[in-house]
Amino acid sequence: MNEIVRGADRVLVQARGPGVPEGIHGVACMTCEATSPLFDDDPLPTAVWAIQHSQDHPEHTFFLARTERHWRVLPRTDPPAPPPARGSGGFGGPAFVGLMCLLTALAGLLPGLG
Ligand SMILES: [Zn+2]
Known part of the structure; x- marks a missing residue:
């Protein structure tokens, strides 16, 4: 399944299957x-068409090439991830800040070791 965007309870995928081209050019x-x-x-046929045109x-040298695709929105089959608890986890959370404080403290200690 070619997942494009995952929402809270739905997922957007590129539609596949009989009668659904990969792209319409x-x-x-x-x-x-x-x-x-x-x-x-x-x-490729559109490129050939542009060259022939x-x-x-001869003055017509600028083209707009388009590719259209079918999308389908499906309900998610996997359980949605729990929302991150407020104030914990995630980049920049207290754990990250704590690690940075530790690293800063170590960096301050290093010159004193010599
Ligand atoms: Zn033209």
Whole structure:
């Protein structure tokens, strides 16, 4: 499962399966209104289309290539992680601050060892 974003109780995945292409590719000329056909799964035909369009219209050299994908939102199957307790854990919490104090104290002691 290609997970994109995990919410509290739902997860956003890239949709897969029969009839769902990996990507739908298209390209549009930025100089005129021309657009390529849409191609499933393979961006190469859009690149070929852009080159051919530029051959037909030498001034048309700037294109917008698009890839569209299907997303699906599913309920999470794993239990959601418990929210972090207030004031404990996490980067920058008391444990981290304590460690930094310890390191600072050690650094202060080191010159005295010599
Ligand atoms: Zn054009």
